[in-house]
Amino acid sequence: MKKIGFLSFGHWNPSPQSGTRSGADALLQSIDLAVAAEELGADGAYFRVHHFARQLAAPFPLLAAVGAKTKRIEIGTGVIDMRYENPLYMAENAGAADLISGGRLQLGISRGSPEQVIEGWRYFGYAPAEGEQDKDMGRRHAMVLLEVLRGEGFAQPNPHPMFPNPPGLLRVEPHAPGLRERIWWGSGSNATAVWAAQQGMNLQSSTLKDDETGEPFHIQQAKQIRAYREAWAEAGHERTPRVSVSRSIFALINDQDRMYFGRGKDQDSIGMIDAQTRAIFGRSYAGEPEALIEELRADEAIAEADTLLLTVPNQLGVDYNAHVIEAILKHIAPALGWR
Numbered sequence: 561m562k563k564i565g566f567l568s569f570g571h572w573n574p575s576p577q578s579g580t581r582s583g584a585d586a587l588l589q590s591i592d593l594a595v596a597a598e599e600l601g602a603d604g605a606y607f608r609v610h611h612f613a614r615q616l617a618a619p620f621p622l623l624a625a626v627g628a629k630t631k632r633i634e635i636g637t638g639v640i641d642m643r644y645e646n647p648l649y650m651a652e653n654a655g656a657a658d659l660i661s662g663g664r665l666q667l668g669i670s671r672g673s674p675e676q677v678i679e680g681w682r683y684f685g686y687a688p689a690e691g692e693q694d695k696d697m698g699r700r701h702a703m704v705l706l707e708v709l710r711g712e713g714f715a716q717p718n719p720h721p722m723f724p725n726p727p728g729l730l731r732v733e734p735h736a737p738g739l740r741e742r743i744w745w746g747s748g749s750n751a752t753a754v755w756a757a758q759q760g761m762n763l764q765s766s767t768l769k770d771d772e773t774g775e776p777f778h779i780q781q782a783k784q785i786r787a788y789r790e791a792w793a794e795a796g797h798e799r800t801p802r803v804s805v806s807r808s809i810f811a812l813i814n815d816q817d818r819m820y821f822g823r824g825k826d827q828d829s830i831g832m833i834d835a836q837t838r839a840i841f842g843r844s845y846a847g848e849p850e851a852l853i854e855e856l857r858a859d860e861a862i863a864e865a866d867t868l869l870l871t872v873p874n875q876l877g878v879d880y881n882a883h884v885i886e887a888i889l890k891h892i893a894p895a896l897g898w899r
Contacts, residue, residue: 563603586616590874602633627664627665642670663737745764746766749772750783760795763803765785766806769781771838782860821846
C-alpha cells in the first residue's frame with residue numbers, strides 16, 4: 561500500500577494555449593484540484609515553491625485555503641527553499657495552516673534548487689554568515705525551524721506585557737502539536753539524505769538527484785532511500801520515517817491522453833544543475849495501462865517509497881489533471897498493490 565498524491569508546480573502563462581493564465585488562476589485551480597483529488601480518493605495535495613517565477617511561490621495562504629476546503633487529504637510542499645525563509649515567521653505560518661487543516665500539513669523543505677535569479681535570497685534580506693555557503697544558510701534556517709516547532713519556550717517575557725503571559729519562557733504561537741514529525745527534507749544526494757535522517761526528518765526525493773554512480777536514476781534513488789533508512793536506524797529515532805518519490809506518470813486511457821503524452825518512450829537524462837554538479841533526471845512514464853504497470857513494477861525507488869507524488873501538468877486544467885490522477889488510482893495502483 562502507498563499513499564498517492566499529486567505535486568503541482570503551479571505554472572501559469574498568459575498565452576492563449578494555457579489553461580492557467582495568471583497567478584490567481586494558479587492558486588484557485590490548485591485549491592479546486594485538491595478538492596477533486598480528495599473526492600477521487602487520493603491521499604495528498606503537494607505544491608512546489610519557486611520564487612521570481614510564474615509558478616506557485618507563497619505556500620501558506622494556499623495550504624490554509626486547501627486545508628479549509630478539504631477534510632481528509634494531506635496538504636504539503638515539495639519543497640520550500642529555506643534560504644528565503646525567516647524560520648520563526650515560518651513556524652507561525654506553518655502552525656496556523658496545520659491547525660486550520662486539523663493536523664494534515666506535511667511540510668517539505670530544503671536548501672533549494674537552481675533559481676530564476678542570481679542569489680535571490682539576498683533580495684529577501686538573507687545572506688550567508690562569514691564562512692558559510694548559501695546551502696549552509698539554508699540548513700541553519702532549517703535547524704532553527706525544527707527547534708522552534710518543538711514547542712518549548714525560549715523568549716524572555718516582558719515584565720509589563722499588554723496581555724497576561726503564561727509562566728516561563730514564551731514560544732512562537734500558534735503551536736501545532738506533532739508538526740515537527742511531519743517535516744520532510746528534499747534531498748538531491750545520498751549525503752543529504754543521511755543528514756536528513758540524522759535530524760529526524762522524513763525524506764522527499766524528486767525526479768532528479770546527483771549522478772553519483774552512473775547507474776539508472778531509479779536504482780540510484782533506491783540506494784539513496786536505503787542509505788537514509790540505515791542512517792535513521794543508526795540515529796535511534798523511535799518513530800517510523802516516511803519517504804516520498806515523485807514521478808510523471810500518465811496512463812493513456814483516451815485519445816486526449818495519447819495526443820498529449822503518447823509520443824514514445826522517455827529515458828533518463830544527464831545535465832548540470834550548476835558548474836560543479838552533474839545530475840541525473842528520471843524519465844517520465846506514459847503508456848497503455850498494461851504496459852505502464854510492467855514498467856512501474858521495475859522501478860526500484862517507487863518500490864522503496866511509502867508515498868508517491870504524481871507531478872501534474874497543471875496548465876492543462878483541473879478537469880484533465882483530475883482525470884490523470886483518477887486514471888492512476890483506478891487503472892494502475894490496484895494492479896501494483898498500491899491500493
